[in-house]
Amino acid sequence: MPRSSLRLHLPLSLATALALYACTTVPDIGRQSLNFIPNAELNEMGLAKFERMKSRKRISQNSTQRATLNRVAQRLKGHVPIPNAHWEFVLFENNTPNAFALPGGKVGVNTGIFQVARTDAQLAAVVGHELAHVVAGHSGEEMSVGMVSSAVVAGIGLLLGDDDIASVAATTGAGAVAGLGMLRFSRRQELEADKLGALYMARAGYDPRESIKLWQNFAASSSASDRSAEFLSTHPLDSTRITALEAWMPRALSEYRQ
Numbered sequence: 001m002p003r004s005s006l007r008l009h010l011p012l013s014l015a016t017a018l019a020l021y022a023c024t025t026v027p028d029i030g031r032q033s034l035n036f037i038p039n040a041e042l043n044e045m046g047l048a049k050f051e052r053m054k055s056r057k058r059i060s061q062n063s064t065q066r067a068t069l070n071r072v073a074q075r076l077k078g079h080v081p082i083p084n085a086h087w088e089f090v091l092f093e094n095n096t097p098n099a100f101a102l103p104g105g106k107v108g109v110n111t112g113i114f115q116v117a118r119t120d121a122q123l124a125a126v127v128g129h130e131l132a133h134v135v136a137g138h139s140g141e142e143m144s145v146g147m148v149s150s151a152v153v154a155g156i157g158l159l160l161g162d163d164d165i166a167s168v169a170a171t172t173g174a175g176a177v178a179g180l181g182m183l184r185f186s187r188r189q190e191l192e193a194d195k196l197g198a199l200y201m202a203r204a205g206y207d208p209r210e211s212i213k214l215w216q217n218f219a220a221s222s223s224a225s226d227r228s229a230e231f232l233s234t235h236p237l238d239s240t241r242i243t244a245l246e247a248w249m250p251r252a253l254s255e256y257r258q
Contacts, residue, residue: 026136027081028199029192037140039103046103046139050088053108058093060111066091069109072123079203080131089127097218101130103139116217121201121210128197128204128211135196138189187236191244198245198252208252215241 023032060066073089087105094110097117101107107130117123133139198208219238236244 024137026192026196028196029136031192033137033141034144035137035140036144039137039140042137042140043104046106050090050102050104050106050108053092054090060091060093062091062111065111065114068114068120068123069127072120073107073127075204075206076124076127076131076200079200080135082135085134097221099126099130101133103134103137105134107131107134116221117214118217119210121206122214122217124201124204124206125197125208125211125214128200129193130197131200132193132196133189136189136192138193142186142189187240190235191241194241194245195248195252198248199255202252202256205257207258208256209249211252212242212245212249215245 024035025031026033069089069091073087077085077087082105085105087107089107089109091109091111095112095115096110097112097115099107099109099113107127109126109130113123113126117126194211198211201211202208215238219242222238
């Protein structure tokens with residue numbers, strides 16, 4: 001085999017093998033996802049990061065908001081398909097309306113989320129979304145896809161070499177395309193988490209239509225400067241999320257039990 005072909009063959013073969021043999025299925029969605037990072041390793045990383053965050057960030061002492069978060073979280077977690085999960089929900093003192101989830105069931109919510117999540121059901125949409133990231137294994141999938149993408153770009157670089165400007169430009173272009181692809185991939189994960197979160201809240205007895213109202217609240221509270229071009233963002237525009245949830249709502253409502 002020519003040296004140039006061999007240089008390309010090795011990283012691309014690795015990427016292909018991983019794509020073929022490391023697929024999992026996202027519950028309730030049925031999508032095949034690439035994830036070859038062991039859960040035990042992911043959970044350990046998630047726990048370590050969460051402990052660092054708790055030591056460095058201010059934990060809210062607002063008893064009303066903490067009680068609301070715990071009430072909603074306890075009601076939701078019984079409807080999430082992860083048996084024996086070690087869920088932990090922490091309210092951080094931060095005015096930015098945001099929340100996050102880490103592997104292993106660690107969920108952080110900023111106090112600022114109560115600016116837009118004005119009912120228990122709307123908060124359930126937020127928490128359900130974060131639980132969905134854990135259930136779908138989005139962190140591991142993102143790491144796995146990123147590694148495969150890097151291997152492909154490295155393979156192109158090895159094939160072309162670095163002897164001339166054109167080769168360097170081609171490799172740089174491939175890296176830029178891969179970067180935009182990862183942003184698009186991240187946006188798809190966010191929309192998937194929205195859908196799964198709507199299912200979880202419906203099963204827990206929260207009206208899933210409140211998830212649409214949540215994003216309408218986000219849209220109303222956002223300034224024009226907050227809305228960057230969607231293709232350059234890790235998150236979809238509020239309008240994109242609302243449209244996707246409206247299309248998903250018949251499925252979510254089919255599981256709504258008051």
